[in-house]
Every structure is written in structure tokens, then in C-alpha cells.
Amino acid sequence: MIQQTIVEITLDSLLAKVRELKYEGWRLVQICCTKLPECLELQYSFDKDYVYQSFKIILKDTSTPVPSISAVYLSAFLYENEIHDLFDVKVENIAVDYKGEFYRTGIKHAFNQDEKPKETSHE
Amino acid sequence: MSKRTIIPFGPQHPVLPEPIHLDLVLEDEKVVEAIPSIGFIHRGLEKLVEKKDFQEYTYVAERICGICSFIHGLTYCMAVEELMKIEVPERAQYLRTIWSELSRIHSHLLWLGLTADGFGFESLFMESWKIREYILDIIEETTGGRVIFGSAKVGGVRRDIAPAKLEEIVKKLRVYQKKINDLGMVFLDDTTVKHRTQGVGILTTENAKALGAVGPMLRASGVAMDIRMMGYAAYGKIGFAPIVETEGDCYSRCKVRIRELAQSIDIIEKCVQQMKEGVIEAKVTGFPNGEFFARSEQPRGEVIYYAKANGTKFLQRLRVRTPTFANITPLLEILKGCQLADVPILVLTIDPCISCAER
Amino acid sequence: MSVLSKSPWIIHYDGSSCNGCDIEVLASLMPRYDVERFGVINTGNPKHADILLLTGSINEQNKPVVQNIYNQMPNPKVVIAVGICATSGGVFRECYNVLGGADKVVPVDVYAPSCPIRPEALIDAVVKALGILEKKKAASLAEEVKK
Numbered sequence: 001m002i003q004q005t006i007v008e009i010t011l012d013s014l015l016a017k018v019r020e021l022k023y024e025g026w027r028l029v030q031i032c033c034t035k036l037p038e039c040l041e042l043q044y045s046f047d048k049d050y051v052y053q054s055f056k057i058i059l060k061d062t063s064t065p066v067p068s069i070s071a072v073y074l075s076a077f078l079y080e081n082e083i084h085d086l087f088d089v090k091v092e093n094i095a096v097d098y099k100g101e102f103y104r105t106g107i108k109h110a111f112n113q114d115e116k117p118k119e120t121s122h123e
Numbered sequence: 124m125s126k127r128t129i130i131p132f133g134p135q136h137p138v139l140p141e142p143i144h145l146d147l148v149l150e151d152e153k154v155v156e157a158i159p160s161i162g163f164i165h166r167g168l169e170k171l172v173e174k175k176d177f178q179e180y181t182y183v184a185e186r187i188c189g190i191c192s193f194i195h196g197l198t199y200c201m202a203v204e205e206l207m208k209i210e211v212p213e214r215a216q217y218l219r220t221i222w223s224e225l226s227r228i229h230s231h232l233l234w235l236g237l238t239a240d241g242f243g244f245e246s247l248f249m250e251s252w253k254i255r256e257y258i259l260d261i262i263e264e265t266t267g268g269r270v271i272f273g274s275a276k277v278g279g280v281r282r283d284i285a286p287a288k289l290e291e292i293v294k295k296l297r298v299y300q301k302k303i304n305d306l307g308m309v310f311l312d313d314t315t316v317k318h319r320t321q322g323v324g325i326l327t328t329e330n331a332k333a334l335g336a337v338g339p340m341l342r343a344s345g346v347a348m349d350i351r352m353m354g355y356a357a358y359g360k361i362g363f364a365p366i367v368e369t370e371g372d373c374y375s376r377c378k379v380r381i382r383e384l385a386q387s388i389d390i391i392e393k394c395v396q397q398m399k400e401g402v403i404e405a406k407v408t409g410f411p412n413g414e415f416f417a418r419s420e421q422p423r424g425e426v427i428y429y430a431k432a433n434g435t436k437f438l439q440r441l442r443v444r445t446p447t448f449a450n451i452t453p454l455l456e457i458l459k460g461c462q463l464a465d466v467p468i469l470v471l472t473i474d475p476c477i478s479c480a481e482r
Numbered sequence: 483m484s485v486l487s488k489s490p491w492i493i494h495y496d497g498s499s500c501n502g503c504d505i506e507v508l509a510s511l512m513p514r515y516d517v518e519r520f521g522v523i524n525t526g527n528p529k530h531a532d533i534l535l536l537t538g539s540i541n542e543q544n545k546p547v548v549q550n551i552y553n554q555m556p557n558p559k560v561v562i563a564v565g566i567c568a569t570s571g572g573v574f575r576e577c578y579n580v581l582g583g584a585d586k587v588v589p590v591d592v593y594a595p596s597c598p599i600r601p602e603a604l605i606d607a608v609v610k611a612l613g614i615l616e617k618k619k620a621a622s623l624a625e626e627v628k629k
Contacts, residue, residue, distance in 0.1 A: 004415075004416055006414065025332070027332060027335055029335070029425075029427060029444065029449075030427050030429075030442075030444035030449075032429055032442040032444070034439070034440040034442070035440070036439070043429070045416065045427070050350075050352065050353050052416060052418070054416065073333075074333070074334060074452055075334050075335040075449065075451075075452035077452075078448060078452065096158065098160075101160070102160070102161070103161075103165050103481075103543075107578055107579070110167060110578045110579070111167075111169070111170060142495075142496055142544065142547070163498065163541075163543050163544045163547070164496070164497075164498040164499075164538070164541075164544075165498070165541065165543065165579055166498050166539070166541060166574045166577040166579050166580050167577045167578045167579045167580075168574070168577060170577065170578055171574075171576060171577055174576050175576075182573065183573055183574075186500045186502070186573055186574075186597075187500060188500055188501055189499070189500040189502025189503070189504070189505060189598055190501050190502075190505060192500075192502065233505060249512060249513055252509065252512040252513075253512060253514065255509075256509070256512065256514045259509075269506070269598075269600065270502040270505060270506060270598045271502055271597065476501065479501075481498075
């Protein structure tokens with residue numbers, strides 16, 4: 001019933017792949033990031049006529065810069081700023097770069113921290 | 124001339140029930156650019172999966188948004204059920220469909236009211252919400268809650284609706300249908316309303332596709348895309364077509380939602396006709412494992428739930444992409460070139476649900 | 483309450499609620515529940531308002547906004563924490579970005595917990611707030627007389 005694929009690709013091939021999909025008329029559905037014990041996973045998801053495919057990129061750590069795809073899909077700028085603010089992933093050349101001011105949270109890059117040091121008084 | 128001014132819009136603003144902030148760059152009265160800043164409602168709900176187990180989280184998922192609450196809970200359950208390979212009983216699927224559609228009706232009526240308020244038609248606002256109360260009565264009678272249903276659970280639903288009650292609901296909805304039609308006529312035929320909505324905020328088909336619009340926003344721009352067509356819950360057995368308008372302006376978006384109200388009532392009626400007696404929940408054993416993107420159609424458009432689990436009680440990651448988040452970029456597009464006085468109505472036209480968007 | 487009491491104007495701000503309470507706040511203004519029969523009007527301007535309805539919990543980003551709205555309201559003023567999130571943080575209490583209930587930043591006079599609030603409970607809270615508003619008014623008047 002539900003068609004979806006998750007394919008792993010390398011970071012270098014990302015931009016070329018995304019341009020190709022744009023040309024074929026795929027819609028950018030979302031970009032998300034997952035923190036795993038040993039690495040970070042980026043997922044770029046696309047949809048066309050209810051067919052869903054997602055491209056997975058493994059990042060060893062947050063020091064590797066990720067190219068922005070907002071030049072191809074403008075709507076990516078929201079997701080990329082979100083990933084930067086919550087996971088500390090460095091995304092380069094975002095169309096509208098908030099430089100860490102997208103989410104003003106109490107704890108910086110909270111999703112990239114294992115256990116949060118929450119000290120607010122819960123008396 | 125053409126001196127640029129920046130006007131802050133929100134977070135606390137009379138037309139906004141919820142906080143969103145826009146920096147509007149103006150040339151005289153014309154908006155040339157809009158820059159959103161969000162995060163006023165960011166709570167970090169996605170991270171809460173580390174503290175609430177996958178069963179408990181259903182309640183949190185419902186509270187991501189109080190308007191499309193049931194569909195949030197449902198989509199979360201769909202994601203987890205797929206990870207656990209649970210087959211949901213047929214009756215539960217139909218009940219899920221009925222509640223989803225009831226929540227769509229109440230949400231669209233809510234939106235119609237807010238829009239009427241946005242263009243200053245106070246009595247129309249009151250009228251829409253008056254009809255919405257009838258729908259909330261049905262929801263309360265069947266689930267116990269007015270806004271948060273608490274009926275979805277992993278493996279099925281928590282409550283059944285008796286056959287006699289179902290018949291009664293359909294009869295009631297038929298009566299409300301007439302009231303909704305009268306209401307729709309004001310939105311679609313009244314000259315003053317048309318003056319505010321027709322030709323305002325046009326989103327072309329190309330832009331709608333390129334900027335990733337979803338839901339009524341996309342369908343009003345001539346794209347037949349409705350995740351319900353994928354046939355989750357019982358939608359596959361109902362048989363219906365997405366509602367499409369082609370103009371792409373505020374009027375079209377209004378029309379799509381009004382036509383969807385009638386469609387939802389039809390879907391509920393078909394569900395009631397097709398439903399058979401049966402169990403309403405499957406047994407849940409073990410823990411979720413794997414990764415999956417669940418998709419469903421909310422009143423505002425497509426919602427994505429990404430769940431990743433490693434076979435323990437707690438999910439590793441839950442990611443929610445809500446329709447409002449996807450519709451922000453198209454909103455920025457339609458704001459370009461509009462008049463300052465039209466900004467509130469354009470912001471409302473995407474049916475913003477900020478608490479969804481920021482989680 | 484004296485025989486002639488003030489018609490309180492309310493301002494509503496959504497802290498970081500899920501919308502559930504917000505739509506119930508609006509629903510209370512609708513024909514079915516109609517808080518306007520108590521003279522209550524929903525205003526968008528804090529300087530016109532007597533009662534602040536706060537829904538949702540407080541987080542880093544909305545803290546200054548809530549404080550600002552509260553400071554702009556003229557005295558005497560009453561704050562109602564609407565729903566469990568504004569009371570204590572509720573189901574979101576454990577979220578990393580949630581500081582807690584509304585009383586973390588502004589003094590709260592009436593707590594109206596539930597998830598989400600029912601219009602009946604909200605009306606009850608507003609009526610209670612009216613009483614407190616009267617008392618505050620009387621107290622400030624007495625102080626002025628003393629001076």
C-alpha cells in the first residue's frame with residue numbers, strides 16, 4: 001500500500017542528485033536530522049505522485065559542512081536553519097541564513113546533546 | 124518615494140490567535156519582502172520521545188496541535204504500527220476515518236470563522252463558530268473531549284461508537300450540511316467578501332509545486348494532491364477525488380475548504396454504510412524497531428511523522444513535519460507585492476497552525 | 483462585587499500552548515457560551531485590557547513577550563493561567579525548552595487547570611478574576627485615600 005524507499009547516498013553527490021530530482025518534478029517534503037550514538041543522519045525526502053523517496057546521508061560529526069540545497073528548493077532554507085539550530089550541523093550558503101537565531105532556545109543545539117542539563121526549579 | 128520601511132507583524136497581533144512574527148519590508152504600502160521568525164512556541168516535543176515511552180507518547184502527539192489533534196495522534200500511531208507490523212482491525216480503521224473527518228470539518232469551520240474575522244465580518248465569524256459547536260457536540264458525545272479526543276491508540280482506537288449513534292450522527296450531519304451550505308454561500312457569493320478575497324495572494328501552479336505547498340493551499344492552485352488518496356485508514360475503500368480549484372487566490376482556497384466540508388460529510392456517511400461489527404483494537408506486543416515515514420492528510424495538508432526505533436520502549440527519534448511549516452515558504456511568496464492591509468488575510472489564508480509548526 | 487461592576491476587557495496571549503486552550507478561549511466568546519454577557523470583550527491591545535489570559539507554558543523566547551504585555555497593562559490587572567500548561571507546564575513540563583507555568587514570569591491570580599480547558603471552566607475563572615479585580619481596585623483606592 002505505502003510506497004517509500006530510503007536510499008543511502010554520499011554527501012558529495014547530494015547537490016547533483018537534488019538538481020536531478022528538481023528537474024524531474026519531485027517535491028521536497030522535508031529534511032530531517034537524527035542523532036545516533038556514533039553519527040548523525042540527514043534525510044532528504046521527496047515526493048512525486050504519492051511515491052516517496054528519502055536520501056540518507058551519514059555525517060561522522062558536526063565539523064563536516066553540508067551544502068545547502070536552498071538554491072534548488074527554496075523551501076529548504078527553513079529545514080536547514082532548523083537543523084543548524086537544533087543539531088549544530090553546519091549548512092553552507094543557505095538562501096536566508098538566520099545564523100543560529102531561528103530558534104532561540106534555552107539550550108543551544110539541544111537535539112545534539114545526550115542528556116540535557118535542565119536545572120529549572122520544579123519544586 | 125520608495126523608501127523602505129520595516130514593519131514588525133506579531134507575535135501578539137489582533138488577528139493572530141497564535142504567535143508568529145514577520146518582518147515586513149515595505150515600499151510605501153506595498154510589501155516587497157517578508158522574513159519570518161518563529162520559535163515562540165518551540166517546546167522541543169520531538170525530544171520528549173526519550174522520556175515518554177512509545178505508548179505514552181500518543182497523548183503527547185495529540186497535543187502537538189489542539190486543532191488537528193486526532194490526526195496527529197493517528198499519524199503517530201500509524202508510524203509505530205508500521206514499525207511493529209501491527210494489523211489494525213477494520214472497524215478501528217473506519218472509526219479513525221470518521222474522527223479524522225469530524226476533525227477536518229471542525230477545523231475548516233474554525234478557519235472560515237477566523238478568516239471572516241480577518242476581513243472584519245464579525246457576524247459571519249460568530250455564525251461559523253456556532254455551526255462548529257454542533258460538530259464539537261458530536262465529537263464530545265463520541266470521544267468525551269471537545270478538542271483533544273484521546274481516542275487514538277497504537278493498534279486501534281480506544282472507544283467504539285454504537286451503530287444507533289452512528290446513524291444519528293449521519294442524520295445530524297445532513298441537517299448541519301444545510302447550515303454549512305448557507306454559510307458557504309456568504310463566503311462565495313457575497314460581494315464584499317469577494318472583494319477581499321478574489322485576486323488576492325495568487326499562488327501560481329508552478330510556484331505552488333516549486334515551493335512545496337501542501338493541502339488546500341496546493342489544491343487551490345490546481346494540483347490534485349491529497350494524501351488521503353493513498354488509502355490510509357479506511358480512505359482506500361471509500362472512493363473520492365481530491366477537490367481542486369485553479370485560481371490560486373484567497374477565494375479559491377476558501378472554496379476548496381468549503382467544498383471539502385461537504386466531502387467530509389459524504390465520507391462519514393459512506394463509512395457508516397460500509398462499517399461492520401468487529402473488534403476495535405489489535406494486541407500490542409514487543410517494541411518498535413526500524414524506521415518509517417508515516418503520512419496523512421490533515422485539514423491543513425500533508426503531515427509527516429518519521430519514527431526511528433531500535434527495539435526498546437523509547438523511540439530513538441521522532442520527527443514531525445507539519446503542513447504549516449511547509450506552507451511558510453509559499454506564504455512568503457504570496458506576501459511579496461501585496462498591500463499592507465491584506466497581510467492579515469494572507470497570513471490566515473494558509474490556515475497557520477504555529478504550535479504545529481514549531482512543536 | 484458591588485452592584486455596579488466594571489466590564490473587564492481581556493487580552494489573550496498564547497505562550498506555547500497546543501492551541502487547544504486558545505480555541506476554547508475563542509469558543510467562549512461565541513454565541514453558545516458568550517462571555518460577553520459579563521461585559522467581557524476580547525481586545526488585541528494590552529493597554530486596553532484588565533485581564534490577561536495566558537495559555538501554554540513559558541519558554542525562553544516568549545518570556546520577554548509575556549513580560550512586555552503584562553507591563554503594558556494598566557493597574558489594577560489580573561492574570562489568569564488558562565489550562566494545565568500555563569499552570570505548571572503540564573504534559574510539556576519535561577521538554578527542554580519549557581521553563582514552566584505562567585507564574586515563572588508574571589504573578590498569576592487565578593489558576594484554571596485542565597487539558598484543554600472547557601469553556602465553562604474558563605468562564606468560571608473569568609468571573610473569579612472579576613472579583614479579584616474589584617478587590618484590587620478597592621485596595622488601591624484605599625491606599626490613595628490614606629495618602
